[in-house]
Amino acid sequence: MELPKAFEEKMKTLLGEEFDAYTACYEEPRYYGLRVNTSKISVEEFQKICPFSITPVPWIENGFYYDGEKESPARHPYYYAGLYYLQEPSAMTPANRLDITPGERVLDVCAAPGGKATELGAKLQGEGVLIANDISNSRAKGLLKNLELFGIGNMLVLSEEPGKLMDYFPEYFDKILIDAPCSGEGMFRKDKKMMKAWEEHGPEFFSKLQRSILTQAAAMLKPGGMLLYSTCTFDPLENEGSVSRLLEQYPEFELQEIRPYEGFREGRPEYASIRQEEFRKTVRIFPHHMKGEGHYLALLKKGNGEGSETQTSRIHPAKGRSASYEKLPEDLRNFLQLVHRPFDAGRFDIRKDRVYYMPEGLPDLTGIRFLRSGLLIGELKKGRFEPSQALAMNLKKEEYENILDFPLSDERVIKYLKGETILTDDLTGPKEKGWYLVCVDGYPLGFGKLSQGTLKNKYLPGWRWMSS
């Protein structure tokens, strides 16, 4: 593979005698990975039911390699059930090495299309809030779909300048991930188009952007909170350089150790402008040292002088229905009787006939551009309530009364995903009219409305299985 000359020269300086081993990697095939959605299925259970051959990614507990030349995991009903996300193995590292406790407030500043945000959301296990932002509105649409497919409900999807978010969320977050826009040097093997883009916008351009995103995000982190900065590039200016600039401006930040793996390499102190030795705690991922593409990670803690841990507040999960539950529209209330979950009536928010279930403890968001705030529960159409695709994905089978559970081998699974009407006469269970949650092997896919043995398909048209 022919690499840009200026890039090659830079890598020779960075890698010294390792340079030949590094370039030899370009003759090897790229790696394909999938990451298990642990908010829906345990890793052990997934390994039991996984329909294709997988091997563990050694530094990611829920990550696996698959053979992308032979298998197509994106065309499988389990993908439609949100059981996994397809992701290059090194790209799994940032969200994996940012510890999240359910109940925390988490921000993903540059989140689209959701490779990291889906993992952060899964780690929250439905408690607290994930705010996933991306400046690109079109990319944020893909982000929303991926988060909903993953079943993440306690979330907001925003499309804003981080500088504007600062005004709304001062020192608000417990954890922040910045998977920064970068020159993408680590992805040249995976995607050759990145080389062309690199020639147009290189490290100089991106480092300026990264420095401003970093300082804006820093202002949104609580004292004692953690920030993980990552790129998929090798350039020192965008890695040690951008993080140095943050430390110059915010000296209360301290670099933290990242849980190790034998293939990780230390960050390079000589490229830092300040507190050089601390940069050994940052991580460089090189493809000639491990089975993944190039990345950089830095984990930082915002100091507060004293007792930092105790200052990170939690957003507590709902404890039960409040007295105002009776004020919700009757058809919605009837539907909610079928959902075995302790809703808090005060968190329902009805806007233009759409019913949302909001995370707790949010500031006033007037003026922010958002694609989604809260879990879209469904829509009121002339007083009749229709549950949403997002709710179907957010539910577990045991949380809903009326289930149609098909085994993977049943041809109705694909028919349902294609949007076709389903006949259920042969099934002994479901008889009553109403909303049914269609599942594959116990994992929800979407809703349908049953009447006299026929299920009217309510699978979201934009998500349908396309015939190839």
Ligand SMILES: C[S@@+](CC[C@H](N)C(=O)[O-])C[C@H]1O[C@@H](n2cnc3c(N)ncnc32)[C@H](O)[C@@H]1O
């Ligand atoms: C490396 S990608 C993020 C990938 C994503 N974290 C994932 O794992 O799927 C960088 C993202 O930053 C977004 N971006 C660029 N400039 C931004 C800015 N100033 N604020 C927020 N997002 C920005 C881009 O639209 C792009 O989606």
